[in-house]
Amino acid sequence: MKFYHGTTEKNWKEIQKEGVLWGRKDQYWMGNKMSRITYFAKNKEDAGIFDDRGITKEKCVILEVDFPEFKEYHHWEFVTYDPIKIDRVKRIS
Numbered sequence: 424m425k426f427y428h429g430t431t432e433k434n435w436k437e438i439q440k441e442g443v444l445w446g447r448k449d450q451y452w453m454g455n456k457m458s459r460i461t462y463f464a465k466n467k468e469d470a471g472i473f474d475d476r477g478i479t480k481e482k483c484v485i486l487e488v489d490f491p492e493f494k495e496y497h498h499w500e501f502v503t504y505d506p507i508k509i510d511r512v513k514r515i516s
Contacts, residue, residue, distance in 0.1 A: 424493035426463035426501050427470035427515075429483040435514065444488065445506035463488060463501040467515070485516040 428444065438444050446459035464470040472483045489511050490501075 424490050424496055426465060426488050426490055427467045428461060428463050428486045428488060429471040430486065431472060431481070432484055435484045435486070438486075438512070439509065442509050443506035444486065444509065444512050446504075458504055459506075460502060460504050461507070463503075465496060465499050465501065469499055484514060487513045487515045489513075 430438070434447075444461055446461045447457075448459055450457045450459075467485060467487075470483075470485050472481050488507060
């Protein structure tokens with residue numbers, strides 16, 4: 424099954440350099456280091472760059488990620504704490 428992830432051009436370069444899609448690294452909240460988490464949308468139209476107010480108007484890179492283990496998924500969003508190898512990721516815009 425295909426899922427979609429929106430990111431910035433800068434972050435896309437970092438993803439390629441690191442070789443995995445794996446949420447933001449070195450993010451802190453209230454002085455605590457946060458887990459690396461990646462959000463995906465089931466539909467390409469729902470993928471984008473989100474902030475605390477929702478999806479931004481910022482131009483973004485849309486990535487398509489293949490999850491062959493999913494045959495059917497009934498929610499609009501998928502979340503993982505696991506790294507995803509770059510060979511499962513394709514830039515589509």
